Amino acid sequence: xxxxxxxxxxxxxxxxxxxxxxxxxxxxxxxNANTESDxxxxxxxxxxxxxxxxxxxxxxxxxxxxxxxxxxxxxxRYYFRxxxxxNSLQESSFSNEVSxxxxxxxxxxxxxxxxxxxxxxxxxxxxxxxxxxxDxxxxxxxxxxxxxxxxxxxxxxxxxxTSRTIAGLVNGVTYYFRVTAVxxxxxxxxxxxxxxxxxxxxxxxxxxxxxxxxPNAMINTSVNVLMNASDASGVQSVTLYYRIxxxxxxSNRAMTLQTGTRYSANIPASxxxxxxxxxxxxxxDVFGNVATTPRYPVRVICPNGIxxxxxxxxxxxxxxxxxxxxxxxxxxxxxxGFLAANPSLGSAEAGKYRWYAFERSTGAxxxxxxxxxxxxxxxMGFALLVNLKNxxxxxxxxxxxxxxxxxxxxxxxGWSLLGNPFNFNVPLDSLRVxxxxxxxxRFTGDWEINTAGLxxxxxxxxxxxxxxxxxxxxxxxxxxxGASFYEVANNTxxxxxxxxxxxxxxxxxxxxxxxxxxxxxxxxxxxxLHEPVALETGVALNMxxxxxxxxxxxxxxxxxxxxxxxxxxxRVAEGEEVLRLSFxxxxxxxxxxxxxxxxxxxxxxxDLRTQSQFEFAVSEGREKQFTxxxxxxxxxxxxxxxxxxxxxxxxxxxxxxxxxxxATQINYILPEERHVSLEIxxxxxxxxxxxxxxxxxxxxxxxxxxxxxxxxxxxxxxxxAGREVKMRKAVLMK
Numbered sequence: 001x002x003x004x005x006x007x008x009x010x011x012x013x014x015x016x017x018x019x020x021x022x023x024x025x026x027x028x029x030x031x032n033a034n035t036e037s038d039x040x041x042x043x044x045x046x047x048x049x050x051x052x053x054x055x056x057x058x059x060x061x062x063x064x065x066x067x068x069x070x071x072x073x074x075x076x077r078y079y080f081r082x083x084x085x086x087n088s089l090q091e092s093s094f095s096n097e098v099s100x101x102x103x104x105x106x107x108x109x110x111x112x113x114x115x116x117x118x119x120x121x122x123x124x125x126x127x128x129x130x131x132x133x134x135d136x137x138x139x140x141x142x143x144x145x146x147x148x149x150x151x152x153x154x155x156x157x158x159x160x161x162t163s164r165t166i167a168g169l170v171n172g173v174t175y176y177f178r179v180t181a182v183x184x185x186x187x188x189x190x191x192x193x194x195x196x197x198x199x200x201x202x203x204x205x206x207x208x209x210x211x212x213x214x215p216n217a218m219i220n221t222s223v224n225v226l227m228n229a230s231d232a233s234g235v236q237s238v239t240l241y242y243r244i245x246x247x248x249x250x251s252n253r254a255m256t257l258q259t260g261t262r263y264s265a266n267i268p269a270s271x272x273x274x275x276x277x278x279x280x281x282x283x284x285d286v287f288g289n290v291a292t293t294p295r296y297p298v299r300v301i302c303p304n305g306i307x308x309x310x311x312x313x314x315x316x317x318x319x320x321x322x323x324x325x326x327x328x329x330x331x332x333x334x335x336x337g338f339l340a341a342n343p344s345l346g347s348a349e350a351g352k353y354r355w356y357a358f359e360r361s362t363g364a365x366x367x368x369x370x371x372x373x374x375x376x377x378x379x380m381g382f383a384l385l386v387n388l389k390n391x392x393x394x395x396x397x398x399x400x401x402x403x404x405x406x407x408x409x410x411x412x413x414g415w416s417l418l419g420n421p422f423n424f425n426v427p428l429d430s431l432r433v434x435x436x437x438x439x440x441x442r443f444t445g446d447w448e449i450n451t452a453g454l455x456x457x458x459x460x461x462x463x464x465x466x467x468x469x470x471x472x473x474x475x476x477x478x479x480x481x482g483a484s485f486y487e488v489a490n491n492t493x494x495x496x497x498x499x500x501x502x503x504x505x506x507x508x509x510x511x512x513x514x515x516x517x518x519x520x521x522x523x524x525x526x527x528x529l530h531e532p533v534a535l536e537t538g539v540a541l542n543m544x545x546x547x548x549x550x551x552x553x554x555x556x557x558x559x560x561x562x563x564x565x566x567x568x569x570x571r572v573a574e575g576e577e578v579l580r581l582s583f584x585x586x587x588x589x590x591x592x593x594x595x596x597x598x599x600x601x602x603x604x605x606x607d608l609r610t611q612s613q614f615e616f617a618v619s620e621g622r623e624k625q626f627t628x629x630x631x632x633x634x635x636x637x638x639x640x641x642x643x644x645x646x647x648x649x650x651x652x653x654x655x656x657x658x659x660x661x662x663a664t665q666i667n668y669i670l671p672e673e674r675h676v677s678l679e680i681x682x683x684x685x686x687x688x689x690x691x692x693x694x695x696x697x698x699x700x701x702x703x704x705x706x707x708x709x710x711x712x713x714x715x716x717x718x719x720x721a722g723r724e725v726k727m728r729k730a731v732l733m734k
Contacts, residue, residue: 009592012036012084014092020080020100024107026070027100029080033065038087040493044069046080050097074134077101087493088592089561108187109133112179117197123167124197128179130162135183141166144176147194169199172287198288205291206231206283208238211262216299216399219274223267223298229283229291230261238283240265245276245297245403246424246477255281272298274306274328275423276400297402302328305341305395306423308457312386312393318507318538318573319445321385323459325419326378330398333375335368341396344388356383356535358417365533379409379472381417381459383443383535393457406432406471413467415533420454424477427453431472436465441532447553448511449486449529452479461532486513486529486554488585494518494559496588498595498608498628500541503580504572504618507538513554514543514566514628515585520556527556539579540571563593563631565639571623577663578704579624582613594636598627602656604667604700605629611697615704617665619657652719652728655705659731662708666691666717666728672698674721680705680730681716688715707732 018031029044044057044067059067072078079099084092115128126141136159142150143166156164169175176196181189211226229238238257241250251271255263263281271277277298283291306328313320330337335355339345345353355368357380365383366372374380378401384393401407401421409418420426428440428451440450441461450460454472462470483490488497497515501508513529520527524545531542531551542551543566557564570579586595586608595608599616601624606614608628618624629636653667670676678692688710691703707715710732717728 009086009088009090011090012039012086012092015042015082015084015095018080018082018095018098020098022100022102023068025072025074025102026068027072027078027080027102028066028068029082029098030066031082031095033063034084036062036084036086040085040087040089042067043083043085043091044080045082045094046078048076048078050079050099052079052081072102074103075101088590089494089559109136109181109183109189111190112139112181112192115177115179115192115195117177117195119197119199120165120203121201122169122171122199123165124169124175124177124199125163125165126177126179126195127163128192130160131181132159133181133183135185137182137184137186139164140180140182140188142178142180142191145173147176147196150176150178150191171199171201174198200287200289202231202233202285202287203289204232205289206235206285208281208283208291208293210281210293210296214296214298216301217272217277218301219272219303220269221272222269223272223277225255225265225267225279225281226258227255227263227281227283227293228261229263229281231283231285231289233285233287235261236284236286238263238281240267240279240281242267242271242277242279244271244273245278245400245474246422248476250280267298272300274300274302274400276300276403278404295404297404299402300400302395302399303397305330305397307395308393310392310457311389312384312391313445314386314389314391316385316387318536320387321383321443321535323381323383323417323419323443323461324393324457325381325421325459326376326393326395326398327400327420327423327456328395328398329378329401329421330376330396332396333377335371335374335376337396338376341394342391344391345386352387354385354536358415358533360412360416363412363414378421379407379418381419381461383417383459385536403474406473409470409472411462411464411468411470413464415530416462416464417459417533418462418470419459420456421472422454422474423456424474425453425455425479426472426474427478428480429453430475431470433464434469434471436468437526438465438470439463439529443532443535446508446510447532449484449554451482451484455479463530463532485517486511488588491585491588493590496590497556497585498589498630499584500568500628501582501584502539502541502570503582504539504576505578506573506576509539509541511553512541512543512568513556514564514568514630516557516559516564518559521558524550527554528552529554537573539573539576541568543568560631563629563635565631566628567625568628569623569625570618572618574622576622577618578706579616579618580614581616581626583608584612586612589630592632593630594633596629596636598629599667599702600625600627602653602665602667604653604702606700606702610699611701614702615665616702617656617660617663617704650719650721650724650726652717652726655717655728655730659733660707661732661734663704663706664730664732665702665704666730667700667702668719668726669700670696670698670721674724676701677720678703679718679720681718683714705730 016032082095113129139156141154143153144150178191238255255265357374442450500512543555651669719726
């Protein structure tokens with residue numbers, strides 16, 4: 001390992017000449033700029049008591065020497081002091097303390113907010129939100145019948161008297177109102193928002209109810225809706241509102257009075273699709289009172305089922321798996337029924353497809369035909385590997401799921417597979433659990449956390465912190481678009497991630513993160529993400545949760561001035577002998593930290609700041625353990641995982657494994673930068689392969705020799721670096 005001596009890294013100087021200027025509910029702080037070259041930010045501490053220790057704000061630039069603290073209480077004295085922080089997160093001592101008391105200038109009060117009007121019989125009741133000015137005196141109420149000429153009709157003393165009933169009004173006439181605020185200096189605010197109401201003798205909405213339940217409807221056929229509507233003053237109109245499920249807007253049409261109180265209208269066939277439909281009705285009386293029904297679903301019968309718009313990937317490797325679900329409540333819920341609807345899959349012959357279901361009652365991942373008690377319902381997710389071209393899945397006959405109430409699923413603690421029961425997108429923020437927390441994962445050749453939501457035909461892996469009811473609320477179709485935290489592009493000085501990508505020749509695992517965040521803790525918490533269920537023997541990487549044996553895909557710690565240690569395990573597919581690792585985000589780790597990868601089998605350390613990609617040979621156990629260190633030089637040197645410091649000579653270390661078949665990992669150490677050639681010779685002195693021929697930096701290096709095409713026997717590893725020549729014997733044993 002390498003270390004570079006440096007000058008003592010002293011904390012920055014405390015900010016100087018801090019000053020405070022008061023305003024209305026705010027105080028502006030100013031100070032002199034620091035001069036350190038490694039400056040990071042200023043931190044502002046404040047409170048209502050001297051010597052504050054609570055951080056309330058910060059600035060991120062050397063010359064950002066002014067900050068306005070808002071939302072303060074006029075008349076209260078506040079105290080402030082500042083510190084400076086450098087790139088190594090060292091914090092200065094406190095600046096001088098300043099104090100100030102914000103106060104309102106002699107200006108008019110704010111206009112009253114959120115004025116609302118409710119009509120009564122010959123009267124209108126006004127309500128609004130209370131003003132907060134300390135010199136408040138009264139509210140003034142103005143009225144008009146034409147929205148242009150307003151006259152004062154009443155006033156109310158006291159800031160918290162925020163309701164007033166204006167009586168003696170004419171029923172059936174529309175009145176407009178607005179409110180102002182007046183302070184003790186007789187300053188009057190601007191007027192509030194204008195509200196209107198019409199006093200009326202009848203303030204009761206009509207009676208409105210569904211006259212007959214709507215049966216399941218055949219796709220692309222109109223649906224008749226019957227409503228009963230009545231009112232003592234007379235029903236003026238009844239309107240039917242309808243939409244395709246998932247659409248944002250409702251269309252509407254007038255309902256026709258048939259007889260007595262019964263009204264009728266049809267939902268047109270164009271709205272009765274394989275997404276289902278929804279409707280509600282409104283009735284209005286002659287005084288404008290409105291009654292609205294709840295939303296009702298129309299479940300649509302699809303005798304020919306639904307066909308997926310995209311074909312399954314064609315392949316036989318772990319990355320070709322996909323999770324799927326059926327956006328329909330199918331008639332035949334047996335696995336045989338699904339296969340009958342998908343004759344292109346044929347029988348479960350090896351090489352054509354592999355189909356897995358997750359049995360929630362036992363937590364077992366079952367492969368067809370050994371599905372046990374598994375039934376194919378709309379909330380189930382399945383894993384499918386198809387080694388056939390142009391396979392587009394079909395549901396078979398069925399009926400759409402009701403969309404106006406949450407779709408609820410009882411899920412056990414831990415992992416399950418689930419699907420989207422609706423034939424349209426459902427955003428992530430429409431998903432709920434009755435208790436605990438959940439993680440939602442998708443698989444598109446590799447596992448990744450899902451922050452968008454549910455898509456039709458897609459299956460998902462879900463991890464539940466405890467057994468609970470999972471609810472899917474259909475609503476308006478859409479997906480969330482917010483950025484995920486788990487991206488190295490989001491790295492900052494105090495919040496950073498290192499992404500680890502593992503490859504084995506057949507598959508790739510990219511969603512693996514270690515790092516720190518100011519809101520995380522070293523204990524297992526919501527920042528840590530669990531490893532999903534294994535679909536097939538592809539490459540996998542996982543960490544272990546603190547104080548538990550749970551496998552993690554993301555292990556995020558709290559901030560540390562010394563450093564962190566992560567242990568992780570990589571597993572390759574059966575028959576694979578070479579593991580490739582690459583690391584991203586290291587450049588954003590604080591410069592005061594060294595970042596090292598330790599090969600636990602050889603105790604060799606690799607500097608991730610100078611090298612980001614590696615190859616390792618994996619023994620017959622198909623697993624390899626590593627340690628990742630990120631910390632100060634003292635912290636790193638104190639770890640027992642690291643072998644002794646590299647010698648000042650050129651060294652070829654024992655290859656691992658040795659004997660080997662068919663791949664071995666060769667480690668060597670360069671005390672200085674040199675042009676390196678690494679070659680393999682047989683017992684006859686013949687060079688059989690050149691593994692390296694390039695300039696390389698000082699430090700430990702690794703390369704893998706794949707010897708599939710060579711015969712068993714003794715071989716010699718020859719390192720040439722300038723005038724230096726080193727040899728090592730390797731035994732290939734097939």
